[in-house]
Amino acid sequence: MNAMQLAGASNAAVYASMVILTLAMVLFAISFAAGRRRTGIVQTQVPISASIGSTALLTRPALDAPTEDEAGRKSANIGMSLTWLGFVVLLVGVVLRGVWAGRVPWGNMYEFSISTAVGILGAFLIVSLRRDVRWLGLFIVIPTLLTLGLAVTVLYTEAAQLVPALKSYWLVIHVAAAIICAGAFTLAAATAGLSLVQGRAERRGKAAMAKVPSAEKLRTFTYRVLAFAFPLWTFAVVAGAIWAENAWGRYWGWDPKETWAFITWVIYAAYLHARSTIGWRGDRASWVAIAGWAAFLINYFGVNIFVNSLHGYSGV
């Protein structure tokens, strides 16, 4: 393939994946709505910490899988298959973009965005190999589509050489870690948001979202995702500092991009503390997780586009 064909193929794959993911979204929405109509699902109470010695115990909540109606399950299953397909097609698009540019496909904001979309879907699909997370599909596909939509409309740039500051293997390491974190943070924000809604419904004793696990399970899930993502984010920030030392002669300079990476890190550290603070474990911790994601988004969109920063390589 020559360069023109490569470019065309990459763009076509990105658009194709958007079509596939839109279908997946519709099917997930149908399944979700089918579940919502069911009423009266009572969630089991989760017993908290029987304490013995200094080690406390959280018992495993009973598996409270609600009965599913046939139509809802079917469309969720097709939605999952389509998500896999959309993921693979998008991955092909991202790889072709890298081949076209002759480097890692995250040299400008367009490329970073489509790579991040791969990160979000990838994080979700990896989790789906071990757990039944069909209920989460809708809330993953929507942010993915938003990211892709923004990428192809506002952020699109032709592939170009990297500016010299970006020519470093630290780019590969630092940004790859950030992309995986983007996926995990989005996943965690989705489940944290759901736990807030579910928790409110549970407190009112009304019909909770039938397809979605109990608020407590959602919180545990959020914690696990963030317990994985936080060290990785720490690593991404440290790798960025090492790279900055190499390129600019200082490892930390409070550039807006660095500042917001720090703010994101501090908020997620606060989240981890909130999880072990009485009175904060529940909804408050979920809000903190969402705040961390918001800080990440501000860093990603706000700082790249609006602020004059050393990191201004967005190409928009």
Added chain:
Amino acid sequence: MSTETPTLPPMNTLGFLRYTWRQLTSMKTALILLFLLAVASVPGSIFPQRGNNPLLVNEWIAQSPTFGPIFDAMGFFDVYSSPWFAAVYLLLFISLIGCVLPRTKVHWRAMLAPPPPVPRNLLRLPESMEFEVDAPTGAVLARANAHLSSRRWRLVLTEKSIAAEKGFLRETGNLVFHFSLILILVGVAVGGLFGWKGNVIVREGQGFANTLTQYDAWGGGRFTGAARLSPFSFTLDDFNVDFERGAAQRGSPSLFEADVTYRRSPGTVAESTRIEVNSPLAIDGAKVFLVGHGYAPKIVVRDASGSIVFDDSVVFLPQDGNFTSTGVVKIPDSDPQLGFQGIFVPTAASNNLRGPISIFPGPDDPAVFLSAWRGDMGLDAGAPQSVYRLDTAAMEQLGIDALSPGQTWVLPDGSGAIELTGFERWASFQIAFDPGKEIALLGAILAMTGLMLSLFIRRRRVWITVAATAGGGTVVQMAGLARIESADLPGELQLIREAVSDLAGIPSATTAPDVKEWM
């Protein structure tokens, strides 16, 4: 990490102090201080900061005479060195120390203590099992002991039971992580107090020696003396630069690199190297970074009699991404004094609205636009003048003209002539010495290691009791306890069961059927 609900402060001083200390070192305070730290960091990303961009700060203040000085007084232009920012992180670190030290003591004792004794009724614990093994009790316990010991459980063995515990590295990791944060802060402080940083512009073919007077800008910590600068020097032999010419990101730099010859100290052998953006030159603990570049038009000036009074290249500073650059030429020794304000454009385009402007950063069609002045440029007043500004207050303008390389402009009134003979390039270097960065890096590596231990290691306890049956077999009861759900106690118990039964792979009583967990 006291999590008990706060009580009212006692009225005597000592009690009050103790109360305050307990509050300060409580988890909730840590949480709030973390939020404060996040919030306090925000203004620095909105307002320009003196440390990064002093010019922009001055502009900001000049443009809003009411709020500018107020924000300035509040430290919004120096957020990260402001007292309120320092207050937040110092409080946080005091809280951290007050939190971690007692916790270390507790952890140390816990590591020395034996695992807690077997609870009365094991089967009442949520994760427990009972089964029979066709072997005497002693053999069963011996097998369990061997299994657990080989997997490095700490355990206490009695005649009828085993109490075992594993996963202390979790808390160790947590403590290492928090201590490492202190180490990072120390690294930052050492860098700030003993480090220095300077900027210098060097033209092609020119040299630089590491002394204060040679720097265009220099800043050092409280304990850095000019006398401590190591005596290296270098010459910029060649500077190569290339720009993107395709439609995409046209004009962004695709390459820039500086070939230099350097000496560690005067008289030592000269070595050659290439400095690129991501590969600085390291000398004596200091690092020389390539941070920018620009053009220096070569100019020859003749006086009224036709003799050469100036023949040199002059550094012009880039004003935009296409290297529209400005600079001045001063001829203080001619009579009357001559001065020129110039705009150099590497690729000229005529633009009637904005004056001379460059449309591409590479030198495709270089030109210099000059404004000539005659009179007193005010050098005798004694005040130091910037080499990039011409004080025209007491001068008279002779006219303006544009020159391509090789062209000469004969000034009116027989004042002389100025010729553009070509151009050179210059590179700007940042030279930095930060003795704290290795400490900070060590802190960061330890912090990441500790963090992973603390998040991924699972602390868990297991108890086993045995009772002989009439037939010479053994009834085994086992139970496990863990702080976190992901500890996989059923799997752990199953492993032990397989070991003591000496029958690998027996079907498990606790393993769920092979379906994915719902969530």
